[in-house]
Amino acid sequence: MEKAEILVELKKNKSAMAGLVIIAMLVALAVIGPWISPYHPLIPDPINRLKGPSWAHLFGTDSLGRDILSRVIYGSRISIIIGLIAVSISLIPGTLLGLLSGFYGRKVDEPIMRTMDIMLAFPAILLAIFITAILGPSLLNTMIAVGIVYIPHYARIVRSSVLSLKEQLFVQAVRSLGGSNLRIIALHIFPNTLPPIIVYATLGMGTAVLQAAALGFLGLGAQPPTPEWGAMLSEGRQYIQNAPHVAAFPGLAIFMLVLGFNLFGDGLRDILDPSLR
């Protein structure tokens, strides 16, 4: 499918467009955040502790009197960056491993895929928790942990694409013309594995944001006073009886961002790779 065709299809797809609008709004919020946020996200205001939503503080204030709206706005930067970096960490090695495994077959395939199977034997969040425990709780380590956990998923998807692609006529033609393995992989197979990778990476952004927020919620992600949504939600948990807004708004923000990526990813899948449905 040509790029222009994809764009036309994309414009027609309601789900993709709805997702794109949500993502665009949150990315815009992340970019212009410092100029539009009404208060500083880190400076406490002890007089205004745990105040409910009002005109002065649209999302209310937290236990230190900080404006939750400002923290949510700043948090959007963190969550989007977490998603991008975590997905890159899984995507790059995952794609490489999948390409090698699928193309070279047995001797290369067996050790790589069996290692991936072992990684897949752990529930994702547990493996992420385990990796964070080794690396130490921090924002960077959260991204690394979430990234590592999803490497096998990309490796599997790319491998299965490569397995069918390498038998196709155009690959055999390049081979008979003397094309090297590297050339075949880089110029002929890899570009054709891109549609499923793009779809999975878009959906993977949502998953990465969710997992990172979960680690933050468990106290293993970003540390105070960083306005990371998961960590903010965790703090709100203590005040759920008297001040539910402290947890409500960061959670809503996580939900909106993940929903955006899922809607867009679903739409992309319909257009680029209906077989994944």
Next chain:
Amino acid sequence: MARFISRRLFHLIFILIGVSVLVFLMVRLIPGDPAHLLVGEFASPEDVSRIREKLGLDQSYPYQYYIYVKNLLKGDMGRSIRSNVPVSQEIFVRFLATVELSIAAMIISSCIGILAGVISSARQFSTFDYVSMVMALVGISMPIFWLGLMLMYLFSVKLGLLPLMGRFTMGLDYHSMTGLVLLDGLLTGDFQLFLNALKHLVLPAFTLSTIPMAIIARMTRSSMLEVLSKDYIRTARAKGLSQGAVIFKHALKNAFLPIITVIGLNFGLLLGGAVLTETIFSWPGLGRYVVDSLMARDYPAVQGCILFFSVIMVMVNLVVDILYFYLDPRLRIDGKG
């Protein structure tokens, strides 16, 4: 069939060995010395080295792994640093709480998910179809730790309909028989206990069920739509069968394979989700235990729990594979060949 199962068992053994090596190495990569933790901050270097020797930590890694596996095969996962109780015992008690929660979540997600998927497919492009698929997408996108807190606020704090947390009200006369409080309530005829436990179970189970429910609904719908377009469904309709008979007797039966696979594979999601749900609702299960153990750097407990979780996950995958093989006659024929 036997060949298929033996091949899958061989694969399972390989995975389990790999998992045990990985867990063993990862636990040793966690910063901090377990011997130090065991004897406390102010212990003398002699005490620390004595404990290191006792735990075998002064040995080489391959030897330590050998001892670890040898003990594991005897069911000995070591002792918890915090409680000094055997880890296997701690895991077993908590695992039953997680099982109770996971089964309840699985029942809720399967019933609602399959029903929503079936109705959606039977009335494709209707308002119900549209709304239920939007709800499914919302379910997949929602952080369950947030949903849990919001449900807790609404139903426990605001409306006072359901208890805030825990497995049953403290002080209630409960003597464990099966370890599953609901079942114990039924078996002993103690309906007060049964109702109390049921009320405690509703919110965590519903919270845990949302993501699998959404996935099951989507899979049921797409699987049913595929089956409903087949010729034999047209024939069934042409024979004059009622809509209900066509949907449930002919279509759903044939659409069930991918649905079963998804239900089985969702078990991993449930185990992962249990870590978060149990933390929110103070549910005394394995998920919460593993997080607490990690925070307290109770390495034997962490090692045991993660290994246990992985074994369960691998076993469930095996059962799903075998069930799939059993239910699909085409695979059985291929497997023999």
